[in-house]
Amino acid sequence: MTGDNSQVLKLDDIPVVENDELKKVITAAGLGNAIEWFDFGVYGFLLITLSRVFFPGADPGVALIASMATFSVPFLFRPLGGAFFGFIGDKYGRKRVLSFTIILMSLSTFAIGLIPSYAAIGIWAPVLLLLAKVVQGLSVGGEYSGAVVFVCEYSPDKKRGFMASWLDFGSISGFLLGSVVVYLVTWIVGEPAMASWGWRLPFLLSLPLGAIGLYLRRQLDESPAYEAQEDNDRDKTSSLKKIIRKSYKGIILCCALVILMNTSYYMLLTFMPSYLEVNLHYNESHSKLIIMLVMTFMLLVQPLVGFLSDRFGRRAFLIAGAMGQFFLAIPAYWMIAHGNTWLLIAGLAILALILCCFTGVVASVLPALFPTQVRFRTLAVTFNISVVIAGLTPTVATWLVAAVEPLSRTLSLYIPAVYLMVTALCGLVAGVIMRETANRPLKDSLPIVSSRMEAREVLEEHFDHIEKRVEAIENKISELEEKRQNLVDQHPRLN
Known part of the structure; x- marks a missing residue:
């Protein structure tokens, strides 16, 4: 259980993390994820508006693809941010990294709201937008991975699934908040003002959110698992070759699970609004309201999945979700494209429920795949390389639908479902071969409990x-x- 057969485990060696302390950790870590996805939500729901602001004069379809590409390109920089912040986090502590990434992330999102339009400064407008997104990519490269590691190293073994599920609850909350803010600002200022200057307001809100998150994170102590390491273990620098040799199974599983989860995530919450508007010709405000209802539904389901995974295991939900995505993706998209509002909601609910099977457990699974000494850097790099692939989902899906539509409009509407089916196979294989991690200590770590009795x-x-x-x-x-x-x-x- 301790990862060292020569070590005698004593009662005082077992870290006890009480509920009040754990709540502070979840709140501080989850708020950073909320800010990250607040930007994704705002950007996703303003894609059409931003395409007109930063790419005017282009064909509407080309401008939309360009805006999607601006969303996807920064993902290429996330592995670099993950490698840098992961190394710092393993050597100097998780808390320091999380304090810095939330500053960088909120400032870069705030900066987007200050960029002049293409009409004002020409080509420099999309260039500055891309630069701001690149900085976001670097900061996010360390943010989510660091938060996952921090929370899982803090959480009692028997509650890790439930506690870690609140991280993606924060992500969805941030996404939902971003979409609600866009919806409300549009309703208050009107469509013309929104296209002119109102789109800036949601991005500017990230600064006060970041300040609150920074304050909360600075009040926390370092994670028990990190503090339990000997000082000389922290100073050891493992080579890339050694890390890969020792953790290659975890790396492969991490890639498969991250691609599975994030492809589904981006397909539903980033690609779907433009799919409903452009391809199915729904009213813009109507489609956004529907997606907000879907996210609200996910907020109710996701913590329940995390809670149940502590009782029945993580593998059961991963396998069920992957099988559901493979067999139900096409029926769900048939419902969405049918034209009936209730069928549309049912189709989206199916995709959302499947996604919750992943988001409710993946955050608690990933840190358990790697040892403490290299956990942050290995998870951060592997996670973000995989997210690069998944982050291309909105751009690739938009391009595929546009490419196939001249040949067959009916077939083009089901291309996203086929895309999901392919990634479901990766997740199914990973779920079958992975070792169960529920109710067990993290690799080479001491057990963590919530009371002296436990x-x-x-x-x-x-x-x-x-x-x-x-x-x-x-x-x-x-x-x-x-x-x-x-x-x-x-x-x-x-x-």
């Missing part, structure tokens, strides 16, 4: 486990002694 129970379980192993070894020794004696009896010179 610590005693864990210690008793640990001793019971040792007794069973000792008994199994003694039985094995007896069997070997019998085999030895049988062989000795058969040899004349050994008797």
Whole structure:
């Protein structure tokens, strides 16, 4: 359980994290995720408006693809941010990184609201937009991975699924808040003013949100798992080759799960609004309201999935979600494209429920795949390389639909479903082969509990486990002694 067979586990060695402290950690970490996805929500719901502000004069379809590309290109910089912040986080602590990334993220989002339009400064407008998104990519590269590691290293083993699920609850809340703000600002100032200057207001709100998040994070202590490391372990620098050799199975599983979750995420929450408006010709405000209702539904379901995963395991939800996505993606898109409002809502609800099977458990699974010494950097780099692939989803899906539509409009409407089916296969394989992580300590870490009483129970379980192993070894020794004696009896010179 401790990751070191020579270490004697004592009651005082087991970290106890009480609920009040854990709530502070979840709030501070979740707010950073909320700010990250607040920008994604604002940007996704303003795609058409931003395409007109930063790419005027272009064909509407080309301008939309360009805006999608501006959303996707910064994902290429996330692995670089993950490598840098991950190394700092493993060497100097998770808390320091999370304090810095939330500053960088909120400032870059705030800066988007200050960029002049194409009509004012020409080509420099989209260039500055891209630069701001690149800075976001660098900061987000360390933000989500750091928050996941921090929360999971803080959470009691028997509550990790439930606690980690609140991180993506923060993500969806931020996305929902961004979409609600866009909807309200549009309703207050009107469409003409929104296209002229109103689109800036949602981006400017990120600064006060970031200030609150920074204050909360600075009040936290370092994670118990990180503090439990010896100082000389933190100073050891593992080479890339050594990390890959020791953690290649975790890296492969992480890639598959991240691609599965984020492809579904971006397809539903970023691509879907423009799909409803451009391809299915829904009213812009109507389509955005529907997506907001879907996100509200997800907020209710996701923590429940995390809670149940502590009872029934993570693998069950990953496998069920992947199978559901493979077999129900096309029926769901048929409902969405049917033209009936209730069928539309049902189709979106199916996709949202499937997505909750991933977002409710993945955050608690990923940190368990890697050892503490290199957990942050390995997870950050692997996660963000995978997100690069998934982050292309809105751009690629938009392009595929546009490319296939001249050949067959009906077929073009189902291209996103086929896209989801392919990623579902990756997730299904990962769910089948991965080891269950529920109710177990993180790799090479001490157990973490929520009370002194639970610590005693864990210690008793640990001793019971040792007794069973000792008994199994003694039985094995007896069997070997019998085999030895049988062989000795058969040899004349050994008797």
